[in-house]
Amino acid sequence: MGSRYDVSTDETGHTWNKYYSKWDGEKLVEYGGLSLSQKQLTKAKNGANIIRQMRKKGNIGAIYYRGNGLIFVNYTLKGANYNVTLKLKNGKLSYHLQNNYGKTKLEKATCSGVIYQSLTDCVTFPKSFPVK
Numbered sequence: 001m002g003s004r005y006d007v008s009t010d011e012t013g014h015t016w017n018k019y020y021s022k023w024d025g026e027k028l029v030e031y032g033g034l035s036l037s038q039k040q041l042t043k044a045k046n047g048a049n050i051i052r053q054m055r056k057k058g059n060i061g062a063i064y065y066r067g068n069g070l071i072f073v074n075y076t077l078k079g080a081n082y083n084v085t086l087k088l089k090n091g092k093l094s095y096h097l098q099n100n101y102g103k104t105k106l107e108k109a110t111c112s113g114v115i116y117q118s119l120t121d122c123v124t125f126p127k128s129f130p131v132k
Contacts, residue, residue: 006113009079015113017083018098020068024124032118032125033064033072041071044131045092053106054084064117067126070096072115083115091131 007013020031041063042048054060058077065071071086071093084106087096095109102108118125 004113006081009076009081013112015111017111017113017115018085019115019119020066020070021120022068027122030118030120030123031066031068031070032123033066033115034126034129035117036063036065036071036129038063040129040131041073041093044088047093047131050086050093050095050106057106058082062115062117064115065126065129067124074114080112081114082110082112084109085111088131 003014003016005011005014007015021028022031038051038060042051051060054073054075058075061074061076063071063073065088069088071088073084073086075082075084085096085098086093086109095105097105097108098111099108102110
């Protein structure tokens with residue numbers, strides 16, 4: 001879990017955001033984030049629809065794809081930072097639910113704060129985004 005003061009763009013408000021790791025046989029290794037563009041994300045099935053929904057919510061920032069199939073999209077709205085977790089499976093994007101708040105899948109996949117490329121020094125990054 002990443003502990004930061006990043007609820008708002010002025011770096012106030014505390015958040016705990018999830019980062020994922022795996023055991024490589026010798027040590028715990030974090031799934032690092034490969035930077036993606038919005039255009040790359042729209043190439044996945046349902047990607048353009050998700051980007052459209054998020055643009056209605058706020059300004060999209062950094063996007064990271066991790067080797068465990070999760071994608072994190074940062075966005076800001078009225079001075080507040082958020083991140084949405086998506087799941088890529090068989091070339092299709094869907095919301096990966098993170099909480100029970102809100103009514104829509106987008107709201108239930110949204111957390112406060114900013115997700116970064118990595119949290120630790122013991123990290124492995126995917127070589128490429130598997131959707132062309």
